[in-house]
Amino acid sequence: MKLAWGIALRFLKSSKGQTILIVLGITIGVSVQIFIGSLIDGLQVSLVDKTIGNSSQITIVSSEREQYFEVDEELLNSLNEDEELTAVSKSLDSSAFLTLDDETYPVLFRGMEFKDANKIYDFDDKLTGGKIPSSNGEVMLGKDLVENLELKIGDTFELITPEGSLEEIKLVGEYDLKVKAINESWVLSTIKTSEDVFDKEGQITAIETQVKDIFAADETAVRIEKGLSDNLETENWKELNEELLSGLTGQSASSYLIQVFVLLAVLLGIASVLAISVVQKSRQIGILKAMGIKNRDASLIFLFQGLVLGIIGSILGASLGIGLNLVFSNFVTNPDGTSLIPFYLDYKFVGISILIAILASTLSSLIPAIKSSKLDPIEVIKNG
Amino acid sequence: MDNILELKGIDKIYGDKVKTQVLFNIDLNIEKSSFNSIIGESGSGKSTLMNIMGTLDKPSNGDVIINGTNTTNLSRDEMAELRNETIGFIFQFHYLLPEFTVLENVLMPYRIKNGRVDKEAIDRAKYLIDKVELSKVKNNLSTNISGGQQQRAAIARALINNPSIILADEPTGNLDSETTDKAYRLLREINDEFKSTFIVITHDKKVAEKGDRIIEITDGKISTDIRRNI
Numbered sequence: 001m002k003l004a005w006g007i008a009l010r011f012l013k014s015s016k017g018q019t020i021l022i023v024l025g026i027t028i029g030v031s032v033q034i035f036i037g038s039l040i041d042g043l044q045v046s047l048v049d050k051t052i053g054n055s056s057q058i059t060i061v062s063s064e065r066e067q068y069f070e071v072d073e074e075l076l077n078s079l080n081e082d083e084e085l086t087a088v089s090k091s092l093d094s095s096a097f098l099t100l101d102d103e104t105y106p107v108l109f110r111g112m113e114f115k116d117a118n119k120i121y122d123f124d125d126k127l128t129g130g131k132i133p134s135s136n137g138e139v140m141l142g143k144d145l146v147e148n149l150e151l152k153i154g155d156t157f158e159l160i161t162p163e164g165s166l167e168e169i170k171l172v173g174e175y176d177l178k179v180k181a182i183n184e185s186w187v188l189s190t191i192k193t194s195e196d197v198f199d200k201e202g203q204i205t206a207i208e209t210q211v212k213d214i215f216a217a218d219e220t221a222v223r224i225e226k227g228l229s230d231n232l233e234t235e236n237w238k239e240l241n242e243e244l245l246s247g248l249t250g251q252s253a254s255s256y257l258i259q260v261f262v263l264l265a266v267l268l269g270i271a272s273v274l275a276i277s278v279v280q281k282s283r284q285i286g287i288l289k290a291m292g293i294k295n296r297d298a299s300l301i302f303l304f305q306g307l308v309l310g311i312i313g314s315i316l317g318a319s320l321g322i323g324l325n326l327v328f329s330n331f332v333t334n335p336d337g338t339s340l341i342p343f344y345l346d347y348k349f350v351g352i353s354i355l356i357a358i359l360a361s362t363l364s365s366l367i368p369a370i371k372s373s374k375l376d377p378i379e380v381i382k383n384g
Numbered sequence: 385m386d387n388i389l390e391l392k393g394i395d396k397i398y399g400d401k402v403k404t405q406v407l408f409n410i411d412l413n414i415e416k417s418s419f420n421s422i423i424g425e426s427g428s429g430k431s432t433l434m435n436i437m438g439t440l441d442k443p444s445n446g447d448v449i450i451n452g453t454n455t456t457n458l459s460r461d462e463m464a465e466l467r468n469e470t471i472g473f474i475f476q477f478h479y480l481l482p483e484f485t486v487l488e489n490v491l492m493p494y495r496i497k498n499g500r501v502d503k504e505a506i507d508r509a510k511y512l513i514d515k516v517e518l519s520k521v522k523n524n525l526s527t528n529i530s531g532g533q534q535q536r537a538a539i540a541r542a543l544i545n546n547p548s549i550i551l552a553d554e555p556t557g558n559l560d561s562e563t564t565d566k567a568y569r570l571l572r573e574i575n576d577e578f579k580s581t582f583i584v585i586t587h588d589k590k591v592a593e594k595g596d597r598i599i600e601i602t603d604g605k606i607s608t609d610i611r612r613n614i
Contacts, residue, residue: 292493
C-alpha cells in the first residue's frame with residue numbers, strides 16, 4: 001500500500017507536464033461545475049427572496065365560511081416559540097370601499113401590529129413618506145393609490161365597510177412594496193383601528209408567518225396544521241406559487257444536466273490521460289512485476305494517481321469556482337450598482353462537488369489500474 | 385549437494401496456429417551456492433530457459449521446482465512473492481526505474497517485500513552500493529549515470545533481498561571487456577561472500593568459462609554439461 005503510494009507520487013512528480021495537464025483539466029471542470037451550480041442556486045435564492053421574501057410564507061386562516069376567528073393567545077405563544085418560524089404576525093382584514101369626491105375604490109383594509117408585521121413586510125424600509133400608523137383612525141396607503149387619488153399626507157377620507165357604515169380615517173403614511181397590485185389596494189392600519197372600523201373586537205382573519213427553510217414551508221405547514229383547532233387551516237407559499245416552483249425545478253434540472261456533462265468530460269479526460277500513462281509506464285510496471293510486486297499494488301499505483309489528481313484538481317477547482325462567483329457577483333451589476341445575482345455559496349454543494357470529482361477521478365483510473373494489473377512482465381523483458 | 389533449482393521435462397512452445405517449439409524436454413538441476421554459465425547461440429532458447437527458471441514465463445510442459453517448491457500450481461501473486469524473495473535478476477538491459485535514484489532502485493525489491501524501508505535495509509543497500517563502487521552516485525537518478533554504473537546498480541539491486549538464486553541474462557552484454565572483467569570479479573566475490581547461486585546466461589565462450597559449470601544449449605536442448613574442478 002505504502003509502496004504503491006510512494007511509486008504513484010514519484011510517477012506523478014517525474015512527469016510534471018502530464019500531471020499539470022490533468023490537474024488543470026479537473027480544476028477547470030470542477031470550477032465550471034461549482035460556478036454554474038452556485039450561480040443558478042444564487043439566482044433561485046434571490047428570485048424566491050424577491051418573490052416571497054416580503055410576504056407571508058405560511059398563513060393560518062379560517063377553514064370555514066366565516067373568515068373571522070377569535071384571537072387564541074395560546075396559539076400565538078406556541079407559534080412565537082416555534083424554532084422554524086422567524087416571524088409571526090396576526091391581522092384583521094376586510095374588504096372595503098374608499099370614497100373620495102363621490103368616487104369609490106375597492107380596497108383591502110388590513111389591521112396589523114406593526115411591531116410584528118415589520119418582520120415580514122419591513123415597513124420601516126418600505127415607507128416612502130409620512131409615518132407608520134400608530135393611533136386610532138390612522139392609515140397608510142400604497143404609493144400607487146396615493147398617486148391615483150392625488151392625496152397628501154394628513155388628508156382625511158371616508159371608508160364604506162361591508163356593513164354599510166361610513167368611517168372617517170386619516171392618511172399618515174405612504175409605502176411602496178414594489179408590487180403594484182398591493183400598492184393600489186392595501187390600506188394599512190393598526191389592529192385596533194381595524195377592530196373599531198369593522199366592529200370585530202378580539203377577532204382576526206389571519207396569522208401570517210415566515211419560516212427559516214422556505215423550501216420546507218409545506219412540511220412545516222402540515223406540522224403546524226396538526227396543532228390547530230378544527231376551524232383553522234394553513235396556506236403556504238408553495239401551493240400558492242406553483243408556476244414559480246415549476247420554473248425553479250426546471251432550472252435546477254438544467255443545471256444538474258450541465259454539471260453531469262461537465263463531470264463526464266472531466267472523467268473521460270482523466271481516464272484517457274491515465275490510460276496513456278500506463279502505456280508509457282508499462283516498462284516500469286514490468287520491471288516492478290519481475291521484481292515481485294503484486295498485481296494489487298501494481299493497480300493501486302494508478303488508483304492512487306487518480307486519487308491524488310482528483311484531490312488536488314477538485315480543491316483547486318472549488319477555489320477557482322468560488323473565486324469566479326465572487327468576481328461575477330461583484331463586477332456584473334445592475335445599473336444601480338447592486339449585483340445582478342448576489343453571491344451565494346452552499347458549502348454542502350461545494351463539498352459534494354469536490355467529493356464527486358475525487359470519486360470520479362479515482363474511478364476513471366480504474367481502467368488503467370486493471371490494465372496495469374494484467375500486464376505480463378515477460379512482455380517487457382522480452383521486448384526491451 | 386542440495387539442489388536449489390530443478391527443471392523437469394521442460395517444453396516451451398510458442399504460437400497457437402503456427403507452433404514453434406523452443407525448448408525440448410529439458411532436465412536440469414542446479415546446486416546450491418554454485419556458479420553456473422548457460423551458453424548458446426542467439427535463438428538457441430537460452431533466454432526462454434532463463435525466463436522459465438525465473439518464473440517470468442511458464443513452461444508448456446514440465447515442472448520448475450525452486451527451493452523445494454513446485455511453481456506449476458502457484459498463483460500469480462504467490463509466484464511474485466517467491467520471485468521477490470528467492471530470485472535476483474540481472475538483465476542485459478539494466479531495467480532500472482528512471483524515476484528513482486540509484487539507492488531507491490537498489491532498495492525497491494526490499495520495499496516490495498516489506499512495504500517499507502528500515503535503517504538496517506538502508507545500511508545493507510549502502511554496503512552493496514559500496515561493493516559495486518557506486519557510493520559517489522547513489523543519490524543520482526538512475527538515468528544520470530553511465531551504462532556500466534547502471535549495470536552495477538542492477539547487480540546491487542538483485543542482491544538486496546539476499547536471494548538464494550541470481551539469474552543474470554547477458555549481464556555484461558553491452559559493456560566493454562575491461563568493465564566486463566570487473567563485473568565478473570564482482571559476481572564471483574558476491575558468490576563467495578553471500579553463498580548465492582548464480583546462473584549466468586551468455587553467448588560469449590570466454591565469459592562462460594568463468595563459471596564452475598558450463599551448460600550449453602543448442603536448438604532448445606542441452607548439448608553439453610561440463611563441470612570444472614577448482
